[in-house]
Amino acid sequence: MEQVVATIFNVLILSSMYILVALGFAFLFNMLGILNLAHGAVYMVGGYIGFALINSAGVNPWVAILIATLIMAGFGVVLERFCFRPFTGDFNRIVMVGVGINVVLQTAVNALLGTRMQALPSFFDGYLRFGVVSVSYQRITIFLIGAALLVLVSWFVRRTKHGQQMQAISQDIEGAALSGINVHRVSALACAIGSGMAALAGCLMGSYLMLSPYMGDLMLIKALVLVILAGIGSIGGIFVTGLILGGLDAVAPVIFDGAVADAIPYIVVVVVLLLRPRGFFGREA
Amino acid sequence: MALLETRGVTVHYGKSLAVEDVSLRVEEGDVVSIIGANGAGKSTLLRALMGLKPVTDGEIFFGDEKIDGMRTNEIVKRGLILVPEGRRLFPYLSVLTNLRLGASLVEDKDEIEKTLKDVYRLFPRLKERRNQKAGTLSGGEQQMVAIGRGLMGKPKLLCMDEPSLGLAPIVVEAVGEAIKDINGKGVTVLLVEQNVHLALEVASSCYALQVGRVVMSGDMDTMRSSDVVKKAYLGG
Amino acid sequence: MNALSRFAADKTRSAGYGILVVAVILLGVIPLLMESLYSLHILVMVFFYVIAALSLRAIVISGQFPLGHAAFMGVGAYASGMAAKWLHLPPELTIPGAAVFTMIIGVMVAVSFSRLRALYYAMGSLFLGVAIIQILNAGGTWTGGYSGFSGITPMFGNSKVSWYYAALGLMILSAAALYRFEFSRIGTNMKAISQSHLVAESVGINEAKYRILAVAIGSFFVGLAGAGYAHYMGTIATSSYNFMATMWLFMYVLVGGVNNFFGPIVGSFILILIPEYFRSLKTYSPFISAGILFLFVYLMPGGFAGLIQAAVARVKSWRRERARDVAAD
Ligand SMILES: Nc1ncnc2c1ncn2[C@@H]1O[C@H](COP(=O)(O)OP(=O)(O)OP(=O)(O)O)[C@@H](O)[C@H]1O
Numbered sequence A: 001m002e003q004v005v006a007t008i009f010n011v012l013i014l015s016s017m018y019i020l021v022a023l024g025f026a027f028l029f030n031m032l033g034i035l036n037l038a039h040g041a042v043y044m045v046g047g048y049i050g051f052a053l054i055n056s057a058g059v060n061p062w063v064a065i066l067i068a069t070l071i072m073a074g075f076g077v078v079l080e081r082f083c084f085r086p087f088t089g090d091f092n093r094i095v096m097v098g099v100g101i102n103v104v105l106q107t108a109v110n111a112l113l114g115t116r117m118q119a120l121p122s123f124f125d126g127y128l129r130f131g132v133v134s135v136s137y138q139r140i141t142i143f144l145i146g147a148a149l150l151v152l153v154s155w156f157v158r159r160t161k162h163g164q165q166m167q168a169i170s171q172d173i174e175g176a177a178l179s180g181i182n183v184h185r186v187s188a189l190a191c192a193i194g195s196g197m198a199a200l201a202g203c204l205m206g207s208y209l210m211l212s213p214y215m216g217d218l219m220l221i222k223a224l225v226l227v228i229l230a231g232i233g234s235i236g237g238i239f240v241t242g243l244i245l246g247g248l249d250a251v252a253p254v255i256f257d258g259a260v261a262d263a264i265p266y267i268v269v270v271v272v273l274l275l276r277p278r279g280f281f282g283r284e285a
Numbered sequence B: 001m002a003l004l005e006t007r008g009v010t011v012h013y014g015k016s017l018a019v020e021d022v023s024l025r026v027e028e029g030d031v032v033s034i035i036g037a038n039g040a041g042k043s044t045l046l047r048a049l050m051g052l053k054p055v056t057d058g059e060i061f062f063g064d065e066k067i068d069g070m071r072t073n074e075i076v077k078r079g080l081i082l083v084p085e086g087r088r089l090f091p092y093l094s095v096l097t098n099l100r101l102g103a104s105l106v107e108d109k110d111e112i113e114k115t116l117k118d119v120y121r122l123f124p125r126l127k128e129r130r131n132q133k134a135g136t137l138s139g140g141e142q143q144m145v146a147i148g149r150g151l152m153g154k155p156k157l158l159c160m161d162e163p164s165l166g167l168a169p170i171v172v173e174a175v176g177e178a179i180k181d182i183n184g185k186g187v188t189v190l191l192v193e194q195n196v197h198l199a200l201e202v203a204s205s206c207y208a209l210q211v212g213r214v215v216m217s218g219d220m221d222t223m224r225s226s227d228v229v230k231k232a233y234l235g236g
Numbered sequence C: 001m002n003a004l005s006r007f008a009a010d011k012t013r014s015a016g017y018g019i020l021v022v023a024v025i026l027l028g029v030i031p032l033l034m035e036s037l038y039s040l041h042i043l044v045m046v047f048f049y050v051i052a053a054l055s056l057r058a059i060v061i062s063g064q065f066p067l068g069h070a071a072f073m074g075v076g077a078y079a080s081g082m083a084a085k086w087l088h089l090p091p092e093l094t095i096p097g098a099a100v101f102t103m104i105i106g107v108m109v110a111v112s113f114s115r116l117r118a119l120y121y122a123m124g125s126l127f128l129g130v131a132i133i134q135i136l137n138a139g140g141t142w143t144g145g146y147s148g149f150s151g152i153t154p155m156f157g158n159s160k161v162s163w164y165y166a167a168l169g170l171m172i173l174s175a176a177a178l179y180r181f182e183f184s185r186i187g188t189n190m191k192a193i194s195q196s197h198l199v200a201e202s203v204g205i206n207e208a209k210y211r212i213l214a215v216a217i218g219s220f221f222v223g224l225a226g227a228g229y230a231h232y233m234g235t236i237a238t239s240s241y242n243f244m245a246t247m248w249l250f251m252y253v254l255v256g257g258v259n260n261f262f263g264p265i266v267g268s269f270i271l272i273l274i275p276e277y278f279r280s281l282k283t284y285s286p287f288i289s290a291g292i293l294f295l296f297v298y299l300m301p302g303g304f305a306g307l308i309q310a311a312v313a314r315v316k317s318w319r320r321e322r323a324r325d326v327a328a329d
């Protein structure tokens, strides 16, 4: 029982974190076809900024997370403006820039803080108990924040003017420009929101698991899995694929030995892609 | 002063020439049409007006402002709006959202609601279909959304690229009526058409484009009696 | 005029051959001039990575982007390393065997992926690459798990100089083979297909066949590079073949210039040797690699080859102008 509840929480937490990061990636990918290979590094740096603020500057954890999110959102604007916008449509150069930024961020964190694994302190002590079952408040909080943010983001994308403009750009970029939408500004906004969400996920994951300068590489791949399996253009599908991948990642270690458990999700992903060559909810004809 | 004026506009795709030295004027309140065969460069010219395609030479003036080199959203803001070839709707968004997005640059909420009412009056069908996804509409309905979306941006000059393409004669008729109606409300119209009958019916003057160049221009009577137009478009 | 321009083209081509011959001779005499075994070691590494980068190019020119290509280098490395270590087979046998094995795996994957469109193929390859790495990680004592294994049968009595010439020879042979392939009828058709599907349809070329062929050739050579590299190093670990490793192979191709056969060669030299030169910076040295990438992205969009082409074009137009001036006089 204890194990079951713990696993359910692992599924929920991993899924919501994967979805947070993947959504940010999907925004730029769907709107402008940009493969942002720096997205994983943004997630990682977000976690480290939170860590540094709490551990070295003694900032309140909540404030630290907020600051980390805002800083990386700002970084997202810079990224869009100077690294992606000049090369719109030039796939090769966008990939090169992404790798470059990735290397710079990883190296910077490495040089400043070392490769030692670190963890953000937990924000809440104690356990919530239901009879024999207990769950740490920390985990509950992480999940609640993640879930709340996902609700907020879906509301933003579906209901607000800027969110609808983002959708318009991904459905027909020229039609969007002709409607008077400032494609560059909305892209910058999307990149800011996406980077902020990634940074926040980095902080939350940093307190749930561990921080490492290379944790972004793996997260980037997971984001890609979510986006591709959902099908290009589908935002809602990412929630489904996020739950699937989070489920695989959380359940596999319960059944299989460590390294085998790591392999299983990717084997499943490859098989799914072969069966559904356009993902689950792909819009592309 | 003309509302829109191009001076010697030339546009290339890579090295191939699509529009060559086109100068035209659109006076405020007019309906001006551009006719020409497939590949004559009509759409390219409109794309250049909207800043979607840079001009290689020449100048474009809207009112007293030079607009070539401006970004598309800035041009739209000035009241030059294009209903593009192929409609370019947002297929997975509702008709209503498509229309509202057309008003992206309009700040005044009441104004937007008022224009929306006007659009619904012009195309009552859209009101019925307002919650349907635009991609699931019929071709004619999609064209209505495209025109409606253009109107939502409060155009001074509305350019339309072959609005009659692929529509049944009766729907073409309706589009023609809509154009007259729009013009009646004080919006200047620049109409690109292959359907010369439609162009002749609604326009007051006309330019004929052939392989990128203006080969003829004048008011509708001159065009109607012109041998070139007769031979090329009216079947004798 | 026609004869003149052909003469000019011949001249640039022979200049190209000249540079090539000089480069090969230079590489040939380096061990005689250099005492530092460490430098030789780095160059051996570069040679193997040149083969890997060229093999990537063979697939890229067919319009496919195998984002898991480095994992196939790992397949070659592990296949040869394991066969030599556990089955006690001679490396002379396991290295070509591993290359063929990698090719077979590559073809199987290409056939199953042939239904996927370019972007999904790229992603499928990426996820498959991760799966391969994770399977190797899960291989227990056979593969040594996450930390890999060492004690792979050495060759040439571990003499650096012998290895140097062997790797150089292997690189030149591979490059020659891939060059022949790229400029053969098949290679030319393949490039045409990658430019436009319409071409393929109008010429009636079976696209899938060409794409699979490209993957077969690319997999063979990357397997070869991986296997050779494994025996040279004597030790392997999966971290050398992960997604980022693939990205670096791509960077070698792009920095060298994607539109030129020699791009991957030059790119590998630039991106391995220059950061190596700054290795005293220790933790900071990756900044150099990133710096090179930014330099090329912002200032030399066509890669190194683009730079050379621009220079050649400028010299040519200058010459043409001069010829015209002379004629006018
Ligand atoms: N993206 C492009 N790349 C290259 N050439 C193009 C492109 N778009 C149009 N052209 C060429 O430019 C010329 C003019 O095309 P354009 O679309 O402006 O013609 P049009 O008059 O609108 O024709 P239609 O009536 O068929 O719509 C054509 O020869 C066309 O092939």
Ligand SMILES: [Mg+2]
Pocket: B042, B043, B044, B085, B161
């Ligand atoms: Mg057209």
